[in-house]
Amino acid sequence: MEEIASLMHGFSVAATPFNLLLMVTGIILGVIIGVLPGLGGANGVAILLPLTFTMPPTSAIIMLSCIYWGALFGGAITSILFNIPGEPWSVATTFDGHPMARQGRADEALTAAFTSSFVGALVAVIMITFLAPLVAKFALKFGPAEFFAVFFLTFASFVGMSRGSPMKVVASMSLGFILGAIGLDQMTGTLRLTFGFTELLNGFDFLIAVIGLFGIGEILSSIEDGLKFQGAHAKLRLGAVFTTWGKLAKLWMTSVRSCLVGCWMGITPGGATPASFMSYGLAKRFSRNGDNFGKGEIEGVVAPETAAHAAGTSALLPMITLGIPGSPTAAVLLGGLMIWGLQPGPMLFVEQKEFVWGLIASMYLGNIVGLIIVLTCVPLFAAILRVPFSIIAPIILVVCAIGAYTVNNAMFDVWMMLVFGIVGYLFNRLDYPLAPLVLAIVLGDKAEEGFRQALLGSQGGLGVFFSNWLVGSIMMLGLVLLFWPVFGWLKERLAGTPSSERAS
Amino acid sequence: MHESPSDDAPLLVSRRAVDIFVALVLLIIALVIGTESVSLGHGWMEGVGPAAGFFPFGISVLLGGASLINLINAVRNRDAESQEDFVTLTGLSRIMFVLLPLAAYIAATQFIGIYVASAIFIAGFMIAFGHNGILKSLLVGTAVPLVLFFMFERWFLVPLPKGPLEALLGY
Amino acid sequence: MRSFRSTTAALAGAAIASFTFLAPGTAQAWEPTKPVTFIIPAGTGGGADQMARFIQGVIAKHNLMSQPLVVLNKGGGAGAEGFLEVKKNAGDPHTIIITLSNLFTTPLATGVPFNWKEMTPVSMMALDQFVLWVNSSAKEKTAGEYIATVKAGDDKTMKMGGTGSKQEDQIITAALERVTAPKKFTYIPYKGGGEVATQLVGGHINSTVNNPIEAVSHWKSGALRPLCIFDGERSTYKEKVTADMAWSDIPTCKEAGVDVEYQMLRGIFMSPGVKPEETAYYVDLLKKVRETPDWKEFMEKGAFNQKSISGDEFKTWLDKAEKLHYDLMKEAGFLAPGK
Structure with a gap:
């Protein structure tokens, strides 16, 4: 096959000692960036961009994309250890990853996260290798209505599964939507809900909310019970990596499903964050241990991590073939391409064969190198939990404050982080779920935008959401998932066993 | 879920009280956002499609409704757990x-x-x-x-x- | 709270700056003494972002500055965030900002208290062109036919996609509506120019007024067709982009019978209240940037109009451009209450 020949040529371009060295450097930098909340892949790529002018474009893009991989890996570390997602797509990883760490199973959670990431990325790269032209055509089918349908599906697959009182779920999610709506309204170009405060121009960045709700809230909760982390007794088991792999092999169904979700969301391009949430939601629904999700179920780590990486990787595809960045990091990479004199877009595959295949080959190599590096560091990361609470807590707080500041370079955001921390503590105690709130902040404005663009285009006709097989089937799938609990209830009714309240 | 605070238990404020308080705050937020959305325009706007306040208005109704139910539930909740200390x-x-x-x-x-x-x-x-x-x-x-x-x-x-x-x- | 910090930062900056002046040397010798922040009043990936990062790259590649240049996106509130930041850092010579049309449109449309006169103009780097694009499967081959289709069809059936709301793309659309009157477009705002071009390729909208650089790759691949360029005269780039067309082969909208002209400023500003020798440093720096071969290549790729001015000439140009935007936006009803 032509692709294999091109890929082999790509490997010969990518696998020089110099490029491998760049890969290792890139991965390590990326992991650091992923660990520090507030430093995103975009920062690292942007800062290093100027340095890369002295190298050939292929080497440069290899190093920059390795930063991207590293950041994807790194985001999982703080999510699992401290409940602080360094990147948006790691939020869903905290749901089960952090409880596992608290049970002293940090090494298991980390291994599961890294391995799943690798699997997700690998599947996505294979897809890019063989299906790129086909997939690019498919992405063109996505207009506003289709985008809205995808976001709707994400909410639907996630919302039905939240624990606790349904009204508290609704309240929490609505609050997230409102926070997401503050600032400039993209569709009318006017400010809304800012009440005249220039600090509110930007709205509430997801990262500030998450650092506060999850990170600070978690520290407040654990400090209330005494000055220690519950994961402090983390055992360091040398064979952890291999025993975890044994468990992962049994979860192949979850992996396959998550890969599909991730690739799909990466291409469309919904992105890594919705992919991770959707995948988590689906895993919980279809898992036999669904009720255990949120209490330290390894499947709850596998699902979001696999999907996030599959999506993050396939998101590079629209960038190469269409010239639309799937994420801020991809946007900066896009800028890099231009400086090297490469015009991203449909012609890149034709005009710059060597570059494109070098990049694809580096995705394979970068991921393998990355996996080896992070897996060897698992005991090191897990050992962080053995540092006494009185030392690690202030450091976490400082890093959180810096993270909140760097989002918009504003002190106001650091104060907001503190407020979110208190809200997070209160919500936790009162059983208001935090996940729907965060999901709504992340996706709310995008969903709203798609909805309004679609209605504007159809001059108000709701039929636009069912106007072709693509959007129609996504919407139907969303509706089915949304009302899944109702179906279950109906079934029980019809079977004659009145559903009494099950133990929650 | 929370261990009973037996040894350090001076009652400060009950879970029920905090529950009521949070529901109230959310209700107020819903009212404020709702009013602001109406002034932004919450219907169809010529040339713009759904106006800037369309989405926030819908959401504030949702938040208001949910908070009202939560408030009623919290007020009516008299079981043992709700009487526990919210925090010791x-x-x-x-x-x-x-x-x-x-x-x-x-x-x-x-x-x-x-x-x-x-x-x-x-x-x-x-x-x-x-x-x-x-x-x-x-x-x-x-x-x-x-x-x-x-x-x-x-x-x-x-x-x-x-x-x-x-x-x-x-x- | 915020302003306190930045005031101290500004004072500190000013203190360092004035200290440097006491040192021996002429006024021309001013150089940055710490990393310079380069603000982009827009998100990542757009035209302004690309240009700013390109300038950063050129400066780094050719070693034009002794201090690093740090690029910072502050796109909140249609760029208001970035402008307010510069306005606040009065006297700080270590902050520069790239501007696009939102320099005029954002304060007019949102009412955010800001005007270009509250910053120090440095140089105009180039003017960005706008081209009327349709999908290559569309039956219209010229701008004239396109206008005829709009006029013949039902009101608001033509979907025009563009970047942002009440910004340059929608202003051009409003100006086009003068020609198509009484028929109007349905203008659909998207987040970025790349997305707009893709939506046109996918057939979700009927036309766009994308900048050349945003659509050129789809033009090359044969997915899009340019109808006319919104400039007074044709582009000067004669090298073939597709098999049979160069930028210079695209007729101006005026010669196609559509009397609409619009170009977008790509310029650099700095904080208010800086010393002339500090401004002179950046004027000189940017001149060096424009002289590099990389820049010339970049200009050609994006079919930019390479007009570049600074000083009083620039200020006069800005005055006129502001008036133009005010008039266009007033006519289209885009002004914020009280403007």
Whole structure:
């Protein structure tokens, strides 16, 4: 096959000692960036961009994309250890990853996260290798209505599964939507809900909310019970990596499903964050241990991590073939391409064969190198939990404050982080779920935008959401998932066993 | 779910009271956002499609409705769990021991820069709560901001708030 | 709270700056003494972002500055965030900002208290062109036919996609509506120019007024067709982009019978209240940037109009451009209450 020949040529371009060295450097930098909340892949790529002018474009893009991989890996570390997602797509990883760490199973959670990431990325790269032209055509089918349908599906697959009182779920999610709506309204170009405060121009960045709700809230909760982390007794088991792999092999169904979700969301391009949430939601629904999700179920780590990486990787595809960045990091990479004199877009595959295949080959190599590096560091990361609470807590707080500041370079955001921390503590105690709130902040404005663009285009006709097989089937799938609990209830009714309240 | 606070149990405020309070606050937020959305326009607008307030209005109705139900539930809830302390005095004082210094730290950042403030905060926290040795605390307290300084200012060139000390050193 | 910090930062900056002046040397010798922040009042990936990062790259590649240049996106509130930041850092010579049309449109449309006169103009780097694009499967081959289709069809059936709301793309659309009157477009705002071009390729909208650089790759691949360029005269780039067309082969909208002209400023500003020698440094720096071969290549790729001015000439140009935007936006009803 032509692709294999091109890929082999790509490997010969990518696998020089110099490029491998760049890969290792890139991965390590990326992991650091992923660990520090507030430093995103975009920062690292942007800062290093100027340095890369002295190298050939292929080497440069290899190093920059390795930063991207590293950041994807790194985001999982703080999510699992401290409940602080360094990147948006790691939020869903905290749901089960952090409880596992608290049970002293940090090494298991980390291994599961890294391995799943690798699997997700690998599947996505294979897809890019063989299906790129086909997939690019498919992405063109996505207009506003289709985008809205995808976001709707994400909410639907996630919302039905939240624990606790349904009204508290609704309240929490609505609050997230409102926070997401503050600032400039993209569709009318006017400010809304800012009440005249220039600090509110930007709205509430997801990262500030998450650092506060999850990170600070978690520290407040654990400090209330005494000055220690519950994961402090983390055992360091040398064979952890291999025993975890044994468990992962049994979860192949979850992996396959998550890969599909991730690739799909990466291409469309919904992105890594919705992919991770959707995948988590689906895993919980279809898992036999669904009720255990949120209490330290390894499947709850596998699902979001696999999907996030599959999506993050396939998101590079629209960038190469269409010239639309799937994420801020991809946007900066896009800028890099231009400086090297490469015009991203449909012609890149034709005009710059060597570059494109070098990049694809580096995705394979970068991921393998990355996996080896992070897996060897698992005991090191897990050992962080053995540092006494009185030392690690202030450091976490400082890093959180810096993270909140760097989002918009504003002190106001650091104060907001503190407020979110208190809200997070209160919500936790009162059983208001935090996940729907965060999901709504992340996706709310995008969903709203798609909805309004679609209605504007159809001059108000709701039929636009069912106007072709693509959007129609996504919407139907969303509706089915949304009302899944109702179906279950109906079934029980019809079977004659009145559903009494099950133990929650 | 929470262990019963038997030994340190002076009743401060019940779960029920806090539940009512939060539901009320959310209800007020819903009312404020709802009113503002109406003034933005919450229907169809010529040339714009659904107006700027269309979506927030719908959401505020949702939030208002949900909060109202939560409020009613919280008021009517008289079972044992709701009468429990929301937080024990010991727990609250522990939280305050973190929250207040954290607030002071954020406030101080604006005057003395984030690095100096971080050093003081980390060292102070270690001494006050961990009963760590002074030397060890100072060492960690200086080392962490130094590492962060090099990482952010030199490596990633992300400028963080700086105070007089940094200015003196030429930053 | 925020302003206190930045005031101290500004004072500190000013103190350092004035200290440098006491040192021996002429006024021309001013150089940055710490990393310079380069603000982009827009998100990542757009035209302004690309240009700013390109300038950063050129400066780094050719070693044009002794201090690093740090790029910072502050796109909140249609760029208001970035402008307010510069306005606040009065006297700070270590902050520069790239501007696009939102320099005029954002304060007019949102009412955010800001005007270009509250910053120090440095140089105009180039003017960005706008081209009327349709999908290559569309039956219209010229701008004239396109207008005829709009006029013949039902009101608001033509979907025009563009970047942002009440910004340049929608202003051009409003100007086009003068020609198509009484028929109007349905203008659909998207987040970025790349997305707009893709939506046109996918057939979700009927036309766009994308900048050349945003659509050129789809033009090359044969997915899009340019109808006319919104400039007074044709582009000067004669090298073939597709098999049979160069930028210079695209007729101006005026010669196609559509009397609409619009170009977008790509310029650099700095904080208010800086010293002339500080401004002179950046004027000189940017001149060096424009002289590099990389820049010339970049200009050609994006079919930019390489007009570049600074000083009083620039200020006069800005005055006129502001008036133009005010008039266009007033006519289209885009002004914020009280403007």
